[in-house]
Amino acid sequence: xxADDARTLLRTTLHQIAPEADLDDVGPDETLQEALDLDSxxxxxxxxxxHDATGVDIxxxxxxxxxxxxxxxxxLVAATGGPATS
Amino acid sequence: xxxxxMPSLGADMDAGTVTRWLVAPGDxxxxxxxxxxxxxxxxxxxVEVFEDGVVEELVVPEGVEVPVGTVLxxxxxxxxxxxxxxxxxxxxxxxxxxxxxxxSAPPPPGPGVPGVTAGAAIGAGEGADRVHSPVVRxxxxxxxxxxxxxxxxxxxGTVTRSDVEAAARLAPPATSAPPAPPAxxxxxxxxxxxxxxxxxxxxxxxxxxxxPYARRLxxxxxxxxxxxxxxxxxxxxxxxxxxxxxxxxGAAPQAxxxxxxxxxxxxxxxxxxxxxxxxxxxxxxxxxAARLRRAIGxxxxxxxxxxxxxxxxxxVDLSSARTWLDEVNASRPVTDRLVMGTLLLAAAARAVAAVxxxxxxxxxxxxxxxPSVHLGVAISLRTGGVLAPAIHDADTKSVDxxxxxxxxxxxxxxxxxxRGTELADATLTVTNLGDLGVDEVQxxxxxxxxxxxxxxxxxxxxxVAGGQVVARTAVTVTLxxxxxxSDGHRGGRYxxxxxxxxxxxxxx
Numbered sequence: 122x123x124a125d126d127a128r129t130l131l132r133t134t135l136h137q138i139a140p141e142a143d144l145d146d147v148g149p150d151e152t153l154q155e156a157l158d159l160d161s162x163x164x165x166x167x168x169x170x171x172h173d174a175t176g177v178d179i180x181x182x183x184x185x186x187x188x189x190x191x192x193x194x195x196x197l198v199a200a201t202g203g204p205a206t207s
Numbered sequence: 208x209x210x211x212x213m214p215s216l217g218a219d220m221d222a223g224t225v226t227r228w229l230v231a232p233g234d235x236x237x238x239x240x241x242x243x244x245x246x247x248x249x250x251x252x253x254v255e256v257f258e259d260g261v262v263e264e265l266v267v268p269e270g271v272e273v274p275v276g277t278v279l280x281x282x283x284x285x286x287x288x289x290x291x292x293x294x295x296x297x298x299x300x301x302x303x304x305x306x307x308x309x310x311s312a313p314p315p316p317g318p319g320v321p322g323v324t325a326g327a328a329i330g331a332g333e334g335a336d337r338v339h340s341p342v343v344r345x346x347x348x349x350x351x352x353x354x355x356x357x358x359x360x361x362x363x364g365t366v367t368r369s370d371v372e373a374a375a376r377l378a379p380p381a382t383s384a385p386p387a388p389p390a391x392x393x394x395x396x397x398x399x400x401x402x403x404x405x406x407x408x409x410x411x412x413x414x415x416x417x418x419p420y421a422r423r424l425x426x427x428x429x430x431x432x433x434x435x436x437x438x439x440x441x442x443x444x445x446x447x448x449x450x451x452x453x454x455x456x457g458a459a460p461q462a463x464x465x466x467x468x469x470x471x472x473x474x475x476x477x478x479x480x481x482x483x484x485x486x487x488x489x490x491x492x493x494x495x496a497a498r499l500r501r502a503i504g505x506x507x508x509x510x511x512x513x514x515x516x517x518x519x520x521x522x523v524d525l526s527s528a529r530t531w532l533d534e535v536n537a538s539r540p541v542t543d544r545l546v547m548g549t550l551l552l553a554a555a556a557r558a559v560a561a562v563x564x565x566x567x568x569x570x571x572x573x574x575x576x577x578p579s580v581h582l583g584v585a586i587s588l589r590t591g592g593v594l595a596p597a598i599h600d601a602d603t604k605s606v607d608x609x610x611x612x613x614x615x616x617x618x619x620x621x622x623x624x625x626r627g628t629e630l631a632d633a634t635l636t637v638t639n640l641g642d643l644g645v646d647e648v649q650x651x652x653x654x655x656x657x658x659x660x661x662x663x664x665x666x667x668x669x670x671v672a673g674g675q676v677v678a679r680t681a682v683t684v685t686l687x688x689x690x691x692x693s694d695g696h697r698g699g700r701y702x703x704x705x706x707x708x709x710x711x712x713x714x715x
C-alpha cells in the first residue's frame with residue numbers, strides 16, 4: 122500500500138464512521154480526533170475499519186502514531202510493507 | 208384485528224411521518240419486526256410492530272405527517288385476509304360497495320351529522336374503521352379529502368368512493384396564485400370546511416389533486432403543485448412528485464401557465480439563478496438539525512420547569528479499571544477491544560440494583576420504578592444536537608455485549624436510523640462528555656426519567672493514597688436526580704455504588 126492508497130483508505134473509513142467529517146478540513150498539525158470531533162468509540166471504529174481493510178492488527182500502544190493524517194498514512198504504509206515515500 | 212399506531216418515540220414527540228413502509232398488505236409480521244421508517248423531529252426511526260399477524264391495510268400513506276396515536280395500519284390476527292390480500296395493491300373497484308341509486312337512498316345527511324362525520328382517516332378517528340371501507344379511506348387519504356366533512360350516499364350514510372372523488376373535485380388544492388396556504392406548524396388537521404355533497408359528477412376545472420403533504424412540501428419549496436405531473440391515484444400529486452421535481456432541478460418556482468422556462472428567471476441581472484434546487488438532502492438535513500434543536504429545547508425546558516433537580520459529584524479512582532482494560536485489550540484483536548466508556552456504562556447500570564430510585568419514570572405525580580435498566584446513552588450528532596437511545600437491559604449485559612451495543616448504537620444514531628423502542632423507553636440516561644475534555648457534567652434529566660449520570664474526562668490527577676500525593680487515573684461522576692423521587696442521601700449511595708463497582712472491573 123502506497124501513501125495514496127493509505128490516504129484513500131483513511132478517507133473512506135472515516136466517511137463510514139463520520140459521514141459529515143471531511144479529511145480536507147484537517148490541518149497537517151491537527152489531530153484527527155479534535156479536528157473531526159471523534160470520540161473514543163469513533164477512534165476504535167476507525168482502527169477497526171483500517172484493520173478490516175488491511176489485516177494489520179494495530180495494538181493500542183500504537184494509537185498515538187495515528188493521531189494525525191500523515192501519521193496514519195505513514196503507519197499504514199509501513200505496516201503493509203509499502204514503499205517508504207511521502 | 209389490531210391497529211398499528213404512530214408510536215410516541217419520546218416525551219417530546221407529538222407527530223411523525225411514515226417515510227417508508229417496509230411491508231405491504233398481505234405480509235405476515237411478527238412481534239418486533241420493523242415495519243416502517245418514521246421521520247420525527249429527532250431522526251429517522253425504524254418502528255417495530257407489537258403483535259403477530261398479517262398486514263391488512265396500510266391506512267396512512269408514505270409522506271403524511273400524523274399525530275401520535277393515529278392508526279397507521281391494520282393487522283389481522285390470523286392468516287385470513289379479506290380484501291386486497293396477496294401483497295398486491297388492493298383491487299379498488301372490487302371492494303367498493305356500489306352506490307345505490309340516488310332515489311332509493313335516504314336523503315344524505317348534512318355534513319356534521321353525528322355518525323357520519325366519522326373522523327378523517329388521517330388525524331385519527333376510530334369510528335372511521337367501522338363506517339367506511341378501507342378502500343374509501345385510502346382513497347380519501349390519497350386525495351387529501353377529510354372523510355369527516357363528506358356526507359355519504361352509501362348504505363347507512365357511509366361515504367362511498369364516488370363521494371370522495373366528488374369531494375376531491377370540489378375542493379381542489381389551491382391552484383391559483385401562491386401555492387397552497389402557508390403550512391400550519393401543527394400536525395395537519397384536515398380542513399374541516401364542510402364540503403357539500405355533489406352526487407353528480409362535478410364539471411368544475413379538473414385541476415391536479417394533491418396530497419396535503421405534497422402541498423406543504425410544495426409550499427415550502429415554492430413549487431406550484433398545479434405545474435406538477437401527479438403519479439398518485441387519479442393523477443394526484445403526491446409527496447414523491449414534489450421531491451422528484453425538486454431533485455430534478457426543475458425546482459425553481461414555476462408558474463402554472465408557463466411550463467416553458469425551466470427555472471431561469473430571465474431578468475435578475477447578476478442574480479444567481481434562484482437557489483433553485485437546494486438539494487433536498489441538504490435541505491432536509493438543515494431542517495432536521497433545526498427541528499432537533501427545537502425538540503431538545505422543548506424537552507429540556509420542560510425538565511427544568513417540572514423537575515426539582517439536585518446534583519451530586521464524586522471522583523472515582525480508575526487505576527484498577529485502566530490496568531485491567533489495558534491488559535484485556537493487549538490480548539485481544541482490534542475488533543474485540545473495549546473502551547473505558549463501556550465500563551462506566553456497566554457500572555451505572557449495575558449500581559441501580561442498590562438504589563432503584565434512580566431508574567424509572569415519573570408521570571402524573573407517581574414514580575414507577577422500572578424492573579429493567581434500559582440505559583439511555585447521550586450521543587452527540589456532528590450535525591448538531593443529541594440523541595439518547597437506550598441499550599436495553601444494560602444491567603444484565605456483559606461488558607462485551609455492552610461494548611457491541613454501544614458501538615452499534617453510536618453508528619446508527621449518527622447514521623440516522625434508530626429503532627422506535629430505543630428512543631422511547633430509556634429508564635436512566637448516561638452522558639459521557641469526557642472525550643471532549645470536560646471535567647464534569649451537571650446534567651439535565653430527560654423527562655419522564657428521574658436521573659442522569661454524567662461522566663467527565665478520564666485523566667491522570669493528583670490523589671492522596673497512603674498519605675502521599677500520587678498521580679492516579681480518575682473520573683468525576685455526577686448525578687442529577689429528581690427530588691420528588693429521591694434525596695441526596697440515596698443519590699450519594701448510588702454514586703458510591705458506581706465507585707465500588709469500578710474498583711473491581713473484572714466483576715463487571
